Amino acid sequence: MADMTLIEAIRCALDEALAQDGRVFITGEDIGRRGGVFRATQGLYEKYGARRVMDSPLTEMGIVGVGIGAALADLRPVCEIQFADFIHPAFNQIVGEAARMYYRSAGGWRVPLVIRVPYGAVPGGGLYHCQSVEALFAHIPGLKIVVPSTPRDARRLLHGAILDPNPVLFLETKYGYRQIRGEVPERDAPLLPGPARIARSGVDLSLFAWGLMAHYAEVAAERAAREDGLDVEVVDLRTLHPLDRDSVLTSVSKTGKALVVHEDNRTMGFGAEIAALLVDEAFECLDGPVKRLAAPDVPAAPFNRGMFDFFLPGPDDILAAIRDLAAY
Amino acid sequence: MPGEAVTRPSQVLSDDTLLEMYRLMLLSRRLDERAWALHRQGRVQFHVSAMGHEATQVGAAFAINRGVDYVVPYYRDLAMAIALGCSALDFMLGLFARRDDPWSAGRQMPCHFSDRDRHIISGSSTVATQVPQAAGLAFAVRYRQRAGLVDPQDETQPRLALTSLGEGSTNQGEWHEGMNWAGVQCLPLVCLVENNRYAISVPQTEQMAIPSVATRAAGYGAQGESVDGNDVLAVYDAMHAAVQRAYRGEGPSLVEAHTYRLTPHTSDDDDRSYRSREEVAAAGEVEPLLRYRSVLLERGLLTPKMVDDLEAQARARVDEAQRAAEAAPEPAPQEADSPVLAPLPEGLA
Secondary structure, three states, rough: OOEEEEEOOOHHHHHHHHOOOOOOEEEOOOOOOOOOOOOOOOOOHHHHHHOOOEEEEOOOHHHHHHHHHHHHHHOOOEEEEEOOHHOOHHHHHHHHHHHHHHOOOOOOOOOOEEEEEEEEEOOOOOOOOOOOOOOHOOOOOOOOEEEOOOOHHHHHHHHHHHOOOEEEEEEOOOOOOOEEEEOOOOOOOOOOOOOOOOEEEOOOOOEOOOOHHHHHHHHHHHHHHHOOOOOEEEEEEEEEOOHHHHHHHHHHHHHEEEEEEEEEOOOOOHHHHHHHHHHHHHHHHHHHHHHHEEEEEOOOOOOOOOHHHOOOOHHHHHHHHHHHHHHH | OOOOOOOOOOHHHHHHHHHHHHHHHHHHHHHHHHHHHHHHHOOOOOOOOEEEEEEHHHHHHHHHOOOOOOEEEOOOHHHHHHOOOOOHHHHHHHOOOOOOOOOOOOOOOOOOOOOOOOOOOOOOOOOOOHHHHHHHHHHHHHHHHOOOOOOOOOOOOOEEEEEEEEEEEHHHHHHHHHHHHHHOOOEEEEEEEEEEEEEEEEHHHHEEEEEEEHHHHHHHHEHHHHHHHEOHHHHHHHHHHHHHHHOOOOOOEEEEOOOOOOOOOOOOOHHHHOOOHHHHHHHHHOOOHHHHHHHHHHOOOOHHHHHHHHHHHHHHHHHHHHHHHOOOOOOOHHHHHHOOOOOOOOOOO
16 A cells, blocks of 8 residues: 555556556657656656657647547557646547547547546636536547546556547546545556446435545535534546446435536536436435536636635535535 | 660559559549439439549559558548559448448448558548548557567558648648647658649638648658649659658658549539639549540550450449449448447456
């Protein structure tokens, strides 16, 4: 067992993947000598050289497009988009190309590509270093969306994403990179995209979250237990697409109440899909409205700290939402 | 040309090869014409034509290691696909959107080629998206060579990526970003620009401030050359130089082949609003199939009888492919549900 931060676990997985499989290479902006702007690839350039750990020209569509080509040629590219906010120029390569390749060739060509994307609000990040993009991509068939919230999951899910023959968007909460710590076993099997994690078992209410919000949800649920005697089940979805529908439905069939928390803005956020699923397939189980706690419908977290705190849901906000729904 | 020094690579092509190039151009042309007729009869939904581009495409295909080197074509490349080994039946199955359409099993519009065995990458209809991907394939070629996984001289392995697109598509960011990547990393990429003077309806003069797309190559450290795209041997020669340069590790090239689209953009287009009939008729006078036939007749490689025989053979192949495709089963409608995700490898699921 080792105690790691989220980013250390990601770096560890990248190092292991490069060591294990000669087809794996990393590319992105400043990921070589600089070790990435967040240091996710620190030390890897020195260890594996420029052939395996390759700084890219400044072109997100190029990073993804070249990654697609290399994946078609049966390499295992792990591409880094420096901030989720910068992924939009690559939208067409991801949505129109990588995600559709398998279907459009009737299974002829596959794209085993991992795109690592630091996402979400971080103090001082402003409108273009804070965006959450999961809902934009979760709509797209053919693309897997993974969002780990613990160091152990980050490491094993990154290995699983690299093994997956499909394109995987691997979203990393950058605010959680050094804030989230946890135990990581010495040896751990890869975890393929798919299953949710019951972070905390409970009977009074189901709380669905991912990434940083899953981390905060656990904090809030512990406080609800301590301060209110409420037994909240926290379901860390980990993979948004394909969604582990069974885990969502099983949890709500037990608790009868559902709260979804995300730092993406509310309208057409992924919480809407959870709510729709529950209304559609667990209507009889519900003892209250499906509630969403989300960021307001503004472009992203503002730069000013007070406005930032207003924007981003925190453990206090989650606790308040738990209390409201529990009282329904 | 006895006694003359060999100055053009096409001069050493065998008679069989020269005739094969003709046969393939002819087959593509007749398939194309049949597709238009079938569309006018209401028997197929859509066609996108390669007519007029056959010399460019066949000349280019013959310059690479066909079936081995990666090819990332665009939807106008019927003659290229045929030259790479795709069959008349393959085309017809796609045209009729049949279950056994090998390129997309009825999911894509016709002429969206895809053939894993022949290293032809599936394309979309969104222009220039294939260029960074082609750079990625070229990157993979070089990656494997540098890792010592393959011998750079091994002709059974891909040694370059060829991509193609129209001149209008070189205005897309993806073209520029892909070319820049290939240039800065000195990748074995050959970009064939099939310049037919129009991006659907908009002439080149309204698309870019330069008369020749080839000059764009300089901005990316690539070799740029323009060539008469209606002269199959001239295209072969220009492409041969670009391909050998890629094989030698000297980086990307751009070959601009000047040609003309003899038909509207697609079966849904009407070109009368943007091209005069005189202009189209004039292009027909210098179109590549007749022109190459004249060359072969002049050289004595073809006789009038052979021309007729080859014509009959091509038509028979088109007839047979059409019959087989029309008789082939439709996909079950519910097959539309898959395959969205590739299955996990054995032992992982």
